[in-house]
Amino acid sequence: MExxxxxxxxxxxxxxxxxxxxDIWSGIESGLRRRRIRRVLLYASSAAAILIAALxxxxxxxxxxxKSSLVAQAxxxxxxxxxxxTIPVTPADEPIDAEPAPISAxxxxxxxxxxxxxxxxxxxATLAATENLHDATPTAAPAAEIAEAAGQxxxxxxxxxxxxxxxxxxxxxxxxxxxxxxxxxxxxxxxxAVKISSGVIPGSSASVQGGxxxxxxxxxxxxxxxxxxxxxxxxxxxxxxxxxxxxxxxxGENAALGVGLNYTMLRSKYDCLINKKKYNIKQTLHYIGxxxxxxxxxxxxxxxxxxxNGGATLEKGIRAxxxxxxxxxxxxxxxxxxxVQFSVxxxxxxxxxxxNTVGLYLEPNIVYYFDxxxxxxxxxxxxxxxxxxxxxxxxx
Amino acid sequence: MAxxxxxETHAQLVQKCIKNDRGAQKQMYEWLAxxxxxxxxxxxxxxxxxxxxxxxAFITLFSKLESYKGEGSFEGWARRxxxxxxxxxxxxxxxxxxxxxxxxxxxxxxxxxxVMEKIDAHTLLKIVSQMPAGxxxxxxxFAIEGYTHQEIAKELGITEGGSRSQLSRAKIWLKEKLKNY
Numbered sequence: 001m002e003x004x005x006x007x008x009x010x011x012x013x014x015x016x017x018x019x020x021x022x023d024i025w026s027g028i029e030s031g032l033r034r035r036r037i038r039r040v041l042l043y044a045s046s047a048a049a050i051l052i053a054a055l056x057x058x059x060x061x062x063x064x065x066x067k068s069s070l071v072a073q074a075x076x077x078x079x080x081x082x083x084x085x086t087i088p089v090t091p092a093d094e095p096i097d098a099e100p101a102p103i104s105a106x107x108x109x110x111x112x113x114x115x116x117x118x119x120x121x122x123x124x125a126t127l128a129a130t131e132n133l134h135d136a137t138p139t140a141a142p143a144a145e146i147a148e149a150a151g152q153x154x155x156x157x158x159x160x161x162x163x164x165x166x167x168x169x170x171x172x173x174x175x176x177x178x179x180x181x182x183x184x185x186x187x188x189x190x191x192x193a194v195k196i197s198s199g200v201i202p203g204s205s206a207s208v209q210g211g212x213x214x215x216x217x218x219x220x221x222x223x224x225x226x227x228x229x230x231x232x233x234x235x236x237x238x239x240x241x242x243x244x245x246x247x248x249x250x251x252g253e254n255a256a257l258g259v260g261l262n263y264t265m266l267r268s269k270y271d272c273l274i275n276k277k278k279y280n281i282k283q284t285l286h287y288i289g290x291x292x293x294x295x296x297x298x299x300x301x302x303x304x305x306x307x308x309n310g311g312a313t314l315e316k317g318i319r320a321x322x323x324x325x326x327x328x329x330x331x332x333x334x335x336x337x338x339x340v341q342f343s344v345x346x347x348x349x350x351x352x353x354x355x356n357t358v359g360l361y362l363e364p365n366i367v368y369y370f371d372x373x374x375x376x377x378x379x380x381x382x383x384x385x386x387x388x389x390x391x392x393x394x395x396x
Numbered sequence: 397m398a399x400x401x402x403x404e405t406h407a408q409l410v411q412k413c414i415k416n417d418r419g420a421q422k423q424m425y426e427w428l429a430x431x432x433x434x435x436x437x438x439x440x441x442x443x444x445x446x447x448x449x450x451x452x453a454f455i456t457l458f459s460k461l462e463s464y465k466g467e468g469s470f471e472g473w474a475r476r477x478x479x480x481x482x483x484x485x486x487x488x489x490x491x492x493x494x495x496x497x498x499x500x501x502x503x504x505x506x507x508x509x510x511v512m513e514k515i516d517a518h519t520l521l522k523i524v525s526q527m528p529a530g531x532x533x534x535x536x537x538f539a540i541e542g543y544t545h546q547e548i549a550k551e552l553g554i555t556e557g558g559s560r561s562q563l564s565r566a567k568i569w570l571k572e573k574l575k576n577y
Contacts, residue, residue, distance in 0.1 A: 006539040008512040009520065013540050016517040017430035018437060024447060025425055028454045029418070035455060036416075 040247070047245035232278065233271035237378040241265040246291065254297040262289040264315065266377045274324075282323040285375055287341065289315030295349075303353040309363070310346040317341070317374055339373030363389040406470050414461050421458055428471070429454075432478045434521060438536055439482035441525045453481035479541065483533065483551070491529035492552060511574050523573050531566035534559050539566075 246260030266285040271278060293311030300306075317337025324331040347365030354360055365387050369379040379385075409427075412420030432453065436446035457477045464473050486492050515523075527535065533552065537543040538559070543551070545559040552559070 005512075009524075010540050010542070012512070012515075012517040012520050013434075013438065013524065015431060016434045016521055018434040018518075018521070020429045020433050020450075021447065024429070024451060025422060027451050028425065029422075031451060031455045032416075032418075032421070032458060035459065 044245060044247070050243065230273045231270050232273055235268050235270040235381075237381075238267040240267075240378075244291070246293075248295070251294070256295045258291070258293040258295060258309075258311070260291050262291055262313070262315075263287070264289060266379070268377060277326055279329075280325045282325075283375075283377075284321040284323075285317060285337065285377055286319040286321070287315040287317050289313045289341075293345075305351045305353070305359070307349045307351075308347070309349055309365070310344075312342065312344045315341040315343070320375055337375060341369060341372050341374045341379065343367055343369045343379075358392060360392055361390070365389070407466065410461055410464060410470065413458060425454060428457075428474055431471070432474065435475060435478045436482055437525050438521060438540070439479065439533065440485055441527075441529065441532065445485060449481050449485045450478070452485075453478045456481060475541075479537075486529055486533060489529075492533060511577050515574075515577050519577075523570070526573075527566060527569055531562055531569055534562035535566035535570070538563050 242262060242264055244260055244262035246258045248256045248258045251257045264287040266287070267283065269280065269282045271280050273279075291311060291313040293309050295307055295309045298306045298308055317339065319334055320337050321334040322332070324333070345365045345367040347363060349361055349363040351359040351361035367385050367387055369383045369385070371380070371383070374380070409420050409424055413424055429450070433446060433450055436449045436453070437443060440446050440449055457474055460477065464470065483492070524532065524535070534548055537548045537551070538545070545556045545563075548554075548559040549556045554562075
């Protein structure tokens with residue numbers, strides 16, 4: 001009996017339809033939009049948190065106490081030198097052209113812009129002072145040699161060695177073991193998107209022949225020959241480390257505009273003679289950049305999508321970190337970087353959809369880095385580069 | 397009224413909705429909304445509350461579409477989302493507090509069989525939606541959706557005996573109401 005009665009009720013009520021108020025859909029539509037924006041903000045804040053954490057880790061100076069002790073030693077030696085009328089040393093924290101500065105090599109080169117070389121002078125002053133500490137009877141000979149070296153190089157003319165091309169220039173493959181959140185293109189330009197990419201890129205990619213390091217104008221992080229620092233080995237560049245977040249906005253049925261924030265770390269190492277003493281220098285440059293790109297869907301076939309992209313990136317150097325090692329000394333130094341780096345890029349992209357929300361993509365791009373007032377790096381040696389970005393895209 | 401869609405169209409529509417195609421989402425809404433609105437009214441009782449529940453349930457449905465594996469009917473899968481949203485609404489309103497178990501008064505509702513022939517679906521829906529929330533929920537789940545007492549007990553966090561007693565009360569209540577028709 002129960003079944004019969006319930007069946008009758010079920011038959012009447014199970015598929016009954018009630019007319020829906022017209023305004024319900026608009027409420028749902030705005031709810032979906034709000035939900036999407038919330039997700040974008042969530043991803044963006046997570047990415048920003050990761051970026052900030054990564055920046056903090058990369059820019060933190062783990063050897064600060066060591067540096068302090070060396071600087072203190074330098075100051076002690078300077079005081080001692082002043083009292084005994086021996087060769088004084090430019091205080092580490094003073095501008096390099098501040099008086100007195102009897103070591104002429106510490107004076108700014110005429111080719112340099114402003115006081116951009118102050119950090120390099122800081123390095124030199126500290127090292128020179130520390131050397132004095134080890135060598136209690138400095139003579140005039142090194143100073144004369146230094147002055148001679150400065151005279152040779154102070155006009156900003158490059159030695160033949162400086163003009164040597166990067167013979168071993170290799171294609172720079174930017175293999176991002178990345179996480180990406182992208183919706184723009186895959187949704188044919190509909191909706192908003194966040195792209196997050198990150199990756200650690202091992203190995204070295206290129207080298208530059210030895211010689212005196214070219215004086216890059218206003219290269220706060222670079223070491224100029226005007227400070228009598230002579231490069232005696234090839235420069236070995238490590239592949240960059242990239243972290244970034246990118247928002248994509250639809251600008252048409254098959255196009256999207258991507259605006260983001262990228263962090264790049266450029267590393268290189270070389271050997272130098274500083275006041276005739278050999279140092280192994282590891283240089284790390286930290287950049288923050290704003291890339292702007294346009295993406296256009298070209299074709300979709302089965303699980304593949306093909307697109308083109310092009311754009312530009314403006315980067316600001318935030319920190320240059322130097323690690324200098326000699327047989328008896330270890331100095332860690334850092335400084336701010338003046339100047340900005342502008343680059344343009346264009347390329348193709350192919351994506352294979354692994355599911356509804358995940359895609360594996362490969363994005364080869366040609367990048368050109370314009371000459372600018374940034375420290376010497378792979379970008380100044382090899383302005384035209386080919387990079388290939390490999391990663392995953394997550395749609396939402 | 398709802399538009400009927402073929403199975404193939406369902407699959408295509410689901411895929412488009414997953415890609416956040418707003419046009420496809422609207423099409424799915426137009427297809428499901430009239431039936432699901434009736435489900436919401438049946439569970440929560442009031443039309444205004446049913447509107448809120450349907451709004452939330454559709455947003456949940458669109459965000460969970462990827463978890464639909466294509467097994468079973470899509471409408472059945474969607475219906476569960478609307479029922480769950482309705483139950484959540486009732487929980488928030490504290491409407492699912494049950495009285496102690498009562499003696500079951502037999503299985504037969506005992507109404508005049510001709511009543512069902514005379515009464516139309518919308519009137520019956522109106523009667524059921526007026527039922528007290530506790531009875532109504534168990535009645536809907538058992539009599540319309542076909543849940544077992546065990547499933548109802550698990551879903552509502554009550555005992556199977558509690559579910560039976562609520563159903564018994566619902567039948568008594570409904571029998572009284574149907575006398576007027």
